[in-house]
Amino acid sequence: MSFFSNKSEGVMGIDISSTGIKLVELSRTRTGYQLASMASVALPRDAIVENTIIDSAAVSEALAEAVRLARPSTKNAAMAVAGNAVIIKTISMPMISEFELEAQIEYEADQYVPYDIDDVFLDFHIQGMTADDPDKMDVVLVACKREVVEDYQLVLSDAGLNAKCIDCAVFALENAAEITDEHTAPTGDQYALPDEDAEVNALVNIGANMMNINVLIDGRMAFVRDQFYGGGNLTEEIQKAHNISYQAAEQLKIEQADQIDPDALEMFYVGLTSELVRSLDFYSASRADFPVRKLYLSGGCALLPNIATELEQRLGIDTAVLNPFNHIDIPPRKFDTAQLEQSGPMMMVPVGLALRNFDT
Ligand SMILES: Nc1ncnc2c1ncn2[C@@H]1O[C@H](COP(=O)(O)OP(=O)(O)OP(=O)(O)O)[C@@H](O)[C@H]1O
Ligand SMILES: [Mg+2]
Numbered sequence: 110m111s112f113f114s115n116k117s118e119g120v121m122g123i124d125i126s127s128t129g130i131k132l133v134e135l136s137r138t139r140t141g142y143q144l145a146s147m148a149s150v151a152l153p154r155d156a157i158v159e160n161t162i163i164d165s166a167a168v169s170e171a172l173a174e175a176v177r178l179a180r181p182s183t184k185n186a187a188m189a190v191a192g193n194a195v196i197i198k199t200i201s202m203p204m205i206s207e208f209e210l211e212a213q214i215e216y217e218a219d220q221y222v223p224y225d226i227d228d229v230f231l232d233f234h235i236q237g238m239t240a241d242d243p244d245k246m247d248v249v250l251v252a253c254k255r256e257v258v259e260d261y262q263l264v265l266s267d268a269g270l271n272a273k274c275i276d277c278a279v280f281a282l283e284n285a286a287e288i289t290d291e292h293t294a295p296t297g298d299q300y301a302l303p304d305e306d307a308e309v310n311a312l313v314n315i316g317a318n319m320m321n322i323n324v325l326i327d328g329r330m331a332f333v334r335d336q337f338y339g340g341g342n343l344t345e346e347i348q349k350a351h352n353i354s355y356q357a358a359e360q361l362k363i364e365q366a367d368q369i370d371p372d373a374l375e376m377f378y379v380g381l382t383s384e385l386v387r388s389l390d391f392y393s394a395s396r397a398d399f400p401v402r403k404l405y406l407s408g409g410c411a412l413l414p415n416i417a418t419e420l421e422q423r424l425g426i427d428t429a430v431l432n433p434f435n436h437i438d439i440p441p442r443k444f445d446t447a448q449l450e451q452s453g454p455m456m457m458v459p460v461g462l463a464l465r466n467f468d469t
Pocket of ligand 2: 124126127316317458
């Protein structure tokens with residue numbers, strides 16, 4: 110699902126996030142995927158705030174720098190939107206064809222989207238039968254403010270790139286999770302209903318400012334949410350506890366995590382846990398019969414030592430960290446494999462975007 114896409118030419122994935130640009134290009138091998146090119150370029154701290162591009166020149170420059178470093182084989186990008194500008198809703202509708210739905214979607218969306226329908230890009234995806242009504246189907250409706258998409262398109266085109274596919278971060282996360290063994294893709298009949306031993310996984314991507322959550326029942330999206338909480342909150346706690354600059358706190362966190370003031374870490378985990386509980390409560394309000402069995406972490410914050418154990422103990426849910434690079438062939442002559450594998454969890458969203466290249 111994406112707002113628009115033109116798959117006639119290849120695409121690379123470009124994740125434009127608050128701390129930086131991540132570019133990933135994949136190629137297909139006989140058995141799976143290979144990393145073709147990649148780069149990460151940091152952004153100045155206030156270039157993107159709450160998913161709004163503030164300093165577009167800085168973002169374009171970083172994009173151009175990422176392209177210079179990675180030397181991808183294409184200028185076409187798949188990118189993602191997230192946060193408040195994006196509305197993702199599952200609605201129940203009478204069974205109609207995709208063609209009929211296409212004609213009706215604007216009317217349907219108008220009831221659920223709090224913005225003027227002319228001001229948003231719309232997309233939809235027929236997900237399957239509605240759980241308690243076999244005459245109806247669940248349709249995932251996605252809307253994103255036009256101006257937000259256009260801002261992203263503009264910085265890409267200023268860097269000489271084309272936005273070929275606009276995705277949502279939570280869907281990119283799901284796409285990337287599908288290539289890891291831990292998580293199964295939806296199989297079989299798209300109208301089948303899950304039974305009581307369904308696999309219920311929560312994908313949780315924790316970045317600097319926000320976390321993207323996607324709960325899947327048997328590999329099918331059941332709940333998504335973007336929340337503003339992330340590694341930046343820990344950096345701020347460290348800054349206060351150690352009385353140092355944001356920059357120094359960031360460095361301490363990444364390079365000497367064992368030196369972090371335990372109280373700062375505790376404050377961060379308390380906050381993170383309560384944000385997660387809030388989302389999981391929202392989810393279970395509608396799907397109490399399918400409790401989350403396993404949490405899969407990713408994003409830069411997942412690199413924090415022991416985060417899986419901490420969350421497992423605090424939430425009482427089995428937790429693991431996802432690393433897409435354990436499932437992608439990385440040619441050692443071209444890349445620093447050890448370093449990439451170590452930072453892999455941070456690359457889930459760009460990898461998921463890069464996988465759009467192989468959509469049929
Ligand atoms: N080794 C590490 N240990 C702990 N935290 C880390 C490590 N490496 C990066 N981080 C933190 O991860 C965060 C960046 O993660 P990520 O790249 O996923 O975020 P982002 O996509 O730029 O941000 P967002 O999506 O929130 O806008 C930062 O807060 C950074 O400090
Ligand atoms: Mg991010």
